[in-house]
Every structure is written in C-alpha cells, then in structure tokens.
Amino acid sequence: MTLFEGLDLTQTIAAISTPVGMGGIGVIRLSGLKAHIITREIFSPKSPAASLKHREMVLGDVVDPESHEIIDEVFTVLMFAPHTYTREDMAEIQCHSGRVVLERILKLLLKHGARLAGPGEFTLRAFLNGRIDLTEAEGVIEVIQAQSEASLKMAQKQLHGGIREAIEPLLKEINQILTYMEADLDFSEDLGMDFTPTWSALWEKSAPSLFHALDRLMEGFTTCQMIREGFEVVIVGTPNVGKSSILNRFLGKERAIVTEFPGTTRDFIEEGTLIQGIPFRIVDTAGLRESQDPVEKIGTAQSLHKKRQADIVLLVIDAARPLDEEEISLLRDAEKGKTIIALNKYDLPRKVSLQEVEEYLSGSVPIVEISAKTGLNWEKLTHLLVEKIHANEFNQDIQSLIPINQRHFQLLETAKDALSRFDAGIKQNLEEVFLSQDLWEAKRALESITGKTPDDDILSQIFHNFCVGK
Ligand SMILES: Nc1nc2c(ncn2[C@@H]2O[C@H](COP(=O)(O)OP(=O)(O)O)[C@@H](O)[C@H]2O)c(=O)[nH]1
Ligand SMILES: [Mg+2]
Numbered sequence: 001m002t003l004f005e006g007l008d009l010t011q012t013i014a015a016i017s018t019p020v021g022m023g024g025i026g027v028i029r030l031s032g033l034k035a036h037i038i039t040r041e042i043f044s045p046k047s048p049a050a051s052l053k054h055r056e057m058v059l060g061d062v063v064d065p066e067s068h069e070i071i072d073e074v075f076t077v078l079m080f081a082p083h084t085y086t087r088e089d090m091a092e093i094q095c096h097s098g099r100v101v102l103e104r105i106l107k108l109l110l111k112h113g114a115r116l117a118g119p120g121e122f123t124l125r126a127f128l129n130g131r132i133d134l135t136e137a138e139g140v141i142e143v144i145q146a147q148s149e150a151s152l153k154m155a156q157k158q159l160h161g162g163i164r165e166a167i168e169p170l171l172k173e174i175n176q177i178l179t180y181m182e183a184d185l186d187f188s189e190d191l192g193m194d195f196t197p198t199w200s201a202l203w204e205k206s207a208p209s210l211f212h213a214l215d216r217l218m219e220g221f222t223t224c225q226m227i228r229e230g231f232e233v234v235i236v237g238t239p240n241v242g243k244s245s246i247l248n249r250f251l252g253k254e255r256a257i258v259t260e261f262p263g264t265t266r267d268f269i270e271e272g273t274l275i276q277g278i279p280f281r282i283v284d285t286a287g288l289r290e291s292q293d294p295v296e297k298i299g300t301a302q303s304l305h306k307k308r309q310a311d312i313v314l315l316v317i318d319a320a321r322p323l324d325e326e327e328i329s330l331l332r333d334a335e336k337g338k339t340i341i342a343l344n345k346y347d348l349p350r351k352v353s354l355q356e357v358e359e360y361l362s363g364s365v366p367i368v369e370i371s372a373k374t375g376l377n378w379e380k381l382t383h384l385l386v387e388k389i390h391a392n393e394f395n396q397d398i399q400s401l402i403p404i405n406q407r408h409f410q411l412l413e414t415a416k417d418a419l420s421r422f423d424a425g426i427k428q429n430l431e432e433v434f435l436s437q438d439l440w441e442a443k444r445a446l447e448s449i450t451g452k453t454p455d456d457d458i459l460s461q462i463f464h465n466f467c468v469g470k
Contacts, residue, residue, distance in 0.1 A: 009128065012038060013117035014109040016102045017092075017469035026097030028105055029469060030114055031086045031122055036078050038112045039091040041065060042105075043076050052078045062095065062105050071108070072101050086122050087129035120466025124459070127451065134451030134462065135164050138405060141465050142228075147272065148279035150227050158403040163217070166402050167446050170213055173206040174443050181436045200426070207423060214416045221404045226311060230272050230279035231389055234306045237316035238326045239263050239287030242344040245372035246316060247271070247284035256284050263287060266299045268306055275382050278389055283310070289326055312388050313339045317357065319369065320348035328360055336363035340384050347371040407458070411445045418442035 012032030018025070030039060040052070045060040052058055055077060062071045075094040084090040095101050110116060118124075123140055126132050132140075139159030146152035180199035188194055235243045239262035247256050247269065256269050269284045283306055286299030307313055315334060317327055334341065341361075343352060346369045357367060366384050370377045404412070422438035447453055 007118050007121065008115075009125065012114045013121055013125075014038075014106060014114035015117035015122075015469035016106055018097060018102075020099050020102060021097070022099075023097035025094050026102045028093045028095065028102065028109065029117075029122065030091045030093075030109060031084070031088045031117075031125060032114070033089065034113050035089045035091045036080075038109055038114050039076060039078065039093070041112050042108050043074070043093070045076075052076065054078065054080045054083070057094075062093065062108065064108060071104050072096055074105075082129075085131070086125040087131045088125060117468055118463075119468050120463035120470055121468075123466060123470055124463045127459075133164060134458075135162060135408070135449060137451075138407075138462060139403075140470065141462075142403075144467070144470065145465075147230070148227075148274050149277040151279060154224065154227055154401065154403045157401075162403045163408055164450050166213070166217060167449055170210055171443065171446050173202075173210060174439060174446070177202050177206070178436065178439050178443065181432055181439065184432055185436065196432070203423075203426065207419075210419060211416065214412055214419075217402060217404060218409060218412050218416075220401050221406075221409045223401055224404050226389075227279065227401075230281040231311045231385075232281045232283060232309065233312045233314055233385060234283045234285060234303075234310035235314045235316060236285055236288060236303055236307050237330070238318075238324065239289055241287070241316045241318040242372045243287065243316050244269075244284050246314070246342065246344065246370075247282055249372050249375065249378065250275075250280075250282050262289075263291075263293075263296060266295055268299075268302055276386050278386060280385065288330065310338065312385060314342055315339055316342045316344050317352060318345055319343040319350050319352045320345040322351050323356065323360075331357060331360035332362065334361055334365050336365055338388075339365050340381075340388065341365055341367040342381060343367060343369045344372055346376055347374045407461075408449050411449050414445040415442040418445065 010033070012030060012034040014028060014030045017027045017029045020026070036052070042062050042065065043060050044063045045052075045058050050058050050060070057075045057077045059073070059075055062074050063069065064071060072095040077092050077094075079085075079090040079092075081087055081089045093105060095105055106116075120137075120141075123132070123137050127134065127137050136159055139155055139157075139162070142155030142158060143152065146155050177199045180195040180202065184195040184199070235246055237243050240260070244256035244258045244265050248254050248258065251271055251273050255271055257264055263286075265284055265286050267286065270281055272279060272281050274280070285303035285306055286296065288300055288303055289296075291297055291300065313335065315330055317323065317331075323331075331341070341357060343354070343357065354367060354369070368377055368380050368384055370381055418438045418441040422435060422442070425435045425438060444453065448455070448458070451458070
C-alpha cells in the first residue's frame with residue numbers, strides 16, 4: 001500500500017499532537033483549507049471582541065455547538081498559510097491533557113469536517129508543499145526519536161541542511177558536465193562544434209574530489225548508526241566473575257540476577273544507557289565455559305556471536321582467584337582496539353596481578369581494576385569506554401560528522417557506482433549516448449536524497465515512522 005492511498009490531501013486534518021495521558025496540557029492540531037472555519041465553530045473566546053489573529057493565543061472554551069456543553073477551557077491559536085509548518089492554514093488548541101478531554105475535542109473537530117491525520121501527515125504536507133525536503137523530514141523524526149544529546153545534535157544538523165548542503169556542490173559539478181554532454185548530443189552537429197574536450201576536462205578536474213566527497217560521506221555512516229542506536233559494549237568472561245553485577249552498576253538498577261552460583265545468566269541481556277551523554281547499549285552475556293548442558297551451550301554460542309558483533313568488548317576477569325585456562329585463552333584472543341579488560345572484585349584480596357594479565361596479551365589493551373560491588377575505579381572504566389568512542393577506530397570526529405541514514409547511504413553508493421562506470425566508460429571510449437546514462441543515474445540518485453524526484457514507496461517508508469500528530 002502506498003502512502004497516499006486513502007489520504008486525500010485536500011481534506012483538513014486533525015490529530016492529538018501530544019502523548020495521550022494525564023498531564024498539564026495537551027495539544028490538538030489542525031491543518032488544511034477548513035482548519036480555521038472548523039476551529040471557529042467549536043471555539044468560543046472569553047472576550048467576545050477577541051479576534052483570532054496570526055499566531056496569537058486566545059483564551060476561551062471549546063463548546064459543542066449542538067448541546068452547548070462546555071468541554072474544556074482552552075487556548076487557541078490560528079496560523080495563516082503560508083507561514084505555517086505545513087504551509088496550509090493551521091490551528092492549535094491547547095486543552096487539559098486527559099484522554100477523555102482530548103478525544104472529545106478531537107471527535108468534535110472530526111464531526112465538523114476534519115479527518116483524522118495519518119502518521120506524519122503534517123510533515124508530509126510540509127514536504128509536499130515545498131517547505132522542507134526529505135532530509136529535513138527525516139531530521140524531524142530523528143529529533144523526536146533522539147535518545148541522547150549526541151543523537152539530538154546529529155538530528156538538528158540534519159534538520160538544518162546536513163547532507164543536502166554536502167551534496168549540492170557535487171550535483172552542481174555533475175550538472176555542468178551533463179549540460180555539455182547534452183549539448184553535444186543535441187546540437188553539436190548543427191553548430192559544428194564539439195564539446196567533448198570541455199566536458200572531459202571538467203570531469204578530469206572534478207572526478208577525484210567527487211569520489212573523495214562520496215567516500216567521506218559514506219565512511220561516516222557507521223558512526224552515525226552507532227550514535228543513533230548506541231555503541232554496543234558486550235560484557236564477556238567466564239562464569240561468576242561479576243559480569244551481571246557490572247551491567248547492573250552501569251544501569252543503576254538490578255536488571256540482571258546476580259548470585260554466587262556460576263551459570264546464573266543463561267541468556268544475554270541488553271539495555272541502553274547514557275554515559276557522559278553518549279548512548280551505549282550494554283550487553284550482559286552467559287559465562288564462557290565448556291559445558292554439556294544444552295541451554296548453557298546455546299548461551300555460550302550467543303555470547304561468542306555477540307562478542308564478534310560488539311563495538312567494544314569488556315572482558316571481565318575475577319581478580320580474587322587465580323587465572324584459569326579459559327581466561328588465559330580469552331586473554332590470548334583479546335582483540336586489540338576493541339577490548340577493555342576489567343579486573344573485577346578488586347575489593348577482595350588480589351590473586352591476579354596486572355603483569356600476569358599483560359603477559360598473555362598480544363598488544364596493548366587497556367586494563368582497569370574495578371569492583372562492581374563497591375564501585376571502585378568506576379570513573380576510570382567509563383572514561384575508557386568514552387575514550388574508545390573518540391579513538392581512531394570510529395574514525396570520525398562526531399562534531400564534523402554529516403548525518404547519514406541507511407537510505408542516504410544506499411543512494412550515495414548508487415551514485416558512486418554510476419560515476420565509476422562513467423569513468424571506466426570514458427577510458428573505453430564509449431559513445432556519449434551511453435556514457436551520459438551513467439551520469440544521469442548518479443544525478444538522479446543524489447537528487448533522490450533530498451526527494452527532488454519523490455517516489456511514493458520512499459515517502460511511505462519515511463512517513464510511516466512518524467507518530468500521528470506530527
Ligand atoms: N566482592 C565482590 N563480589 C562481587 C563483585 N562483583 C560480583 N561479585 C559477586 O560475584 C558473584 C557473581 O556475580 P555475577 O554478577 O552474578 O557474575 P556473572 O556470573 O559473571 O554474571 C556474586 O555473588 C556477586 O555478588 C565485586 O566486585 N566484589
Ligand atoms: Mg551473570
């Protein structure tokens with residue numbers, strides 16, 4: 001089903017824009033040709049002289065015109081097209097936020113000619129009416145869904161130009177070359193002119209920077225995803241070393257069961273948390289050991305899988321007992337760059353020394369001595385995690401990162417492939433008619449990022465992520 005099926009965009013829409021539940025105020029929004037007429041029908045200002053002016057709040061009551069029943073005391077504001085979010089006439093009614101009040105007012109609006117808005121339909125209208133482009137619409141969703149300061153910062157960047165500004169100069173160069181190619185194809189014979197040397201020279205000059213810019217944008221994708229979803233820290237180790245206790249301390253709550261019996265955690269547990277404003281997903285896993293128990297075997301396999309996927313592996317060693325064979329092999333396998341070693345239970349008498357651990361490591365891996373029980377050296381551990389994020393492995397400075405999502409990434413890839421074919425084609429002396437096809441494809445892919453040539457399926461994918469009322 002496409003987005004527009006059943007959505008008549010000429011109709012006036014209404015929706016509750018705040019989360020439904022008890023609260024101080026709730027907001028109901030309308031947009032469309034009849035937004036003001038419908039609002040006036042059900043709104044009665046306190047002062048009869050009050051006229052509803054652009055963006056001016058007026059106090060009054062929502063009154064059912066049939067029964068004359070007062071439903072709630074509200075503030076109402078009208079906004080006049082085109083100076084609105086959707087570029088259509090809009091109205092907002094601020095009432096008390098209770099499920100019944102909100103629904104009664106909404107019903108009244110529907111009865112007077114509005115229809116319930118689809119998910120994201122206000123933003124969809126803003127897009128279709130040319131107020132925002134697709135990357136900005138995506139930015140709006142990301143602002144709403146942001147789980148951390150870092151992802152909010154990224155969402156705001158997207159909302160204010162982000163990738164659009166990055167691809168504009170690339171499109172300009174491609175368009176310039178295309179213009180000369182098209183001129184060649186269309187009228188070089190009539191004019192007796194050949195533009196081939198002109199566009200070839202332009203391409204030679206632009207190609208390196210075009211490829212470089214596309215690569216740079218695509219490189220940032222992994223970091224963007226990590227910022228959106230959180231960096232995954234997988235806690236691994238042999239049974240009973242304190243993995244679940246570490247998870248609980250990170251989360252500040254008793255999320256995983258902790259007992260003195262080895263093999264308590266048999267499944268993995270994953271939960272998000274913020275550390276110094278950076279989103280992390282902490283994964284507690286089943287202890288790694290040889291076992292005949294089928295459930296434990298599955299748990300071990302899951303742990304190893306999670307460990308491979310991890311952005312950061314937190315390898316936990318019980319420092320209160322001597323290293324065993326299993327731990328020695330985990331240390332030997334420790335992947336440099338993504339591993340941090342925690343010598344836990346440092347509140348107890350030590351049976352494992354730093355030097356001993358280092359002996360088995362093949363390279364420099366940060367080691368921190370902690371106690372999940374007392375919180376000893378906890379700042380050191382969190383500092384190491386944050387440092388890893390900023391370290392070279394993630395390769396991009398978050399400040400200078402241009403927000404990219406999966407959709408943008410695929411289109412950038414399509415554009416790059418088309419440009420590579422174009423380049424190869426020139427070297428093979430292909431005819432201009434064929435060559436220009438690839439350049440056109442690159443252009444279309446880049447333009448689709450901002451939605452210059454919108455496609456219903458793409459719009460539907462994007463706007464279905466929205467909540468109703470935005
Ligand atoms: N003294 C001390 N005991 C700990 C510490 N961390 C965990 N424990 C204890 O070690 C046992 C196993 O802990 P748990 O978190 O379940 O380990 P897991 O099997 O690796 O998940 C429990 O009895 C915990 O109370 C610590 O830092 N110090
Ligand atoms: Mg456990």
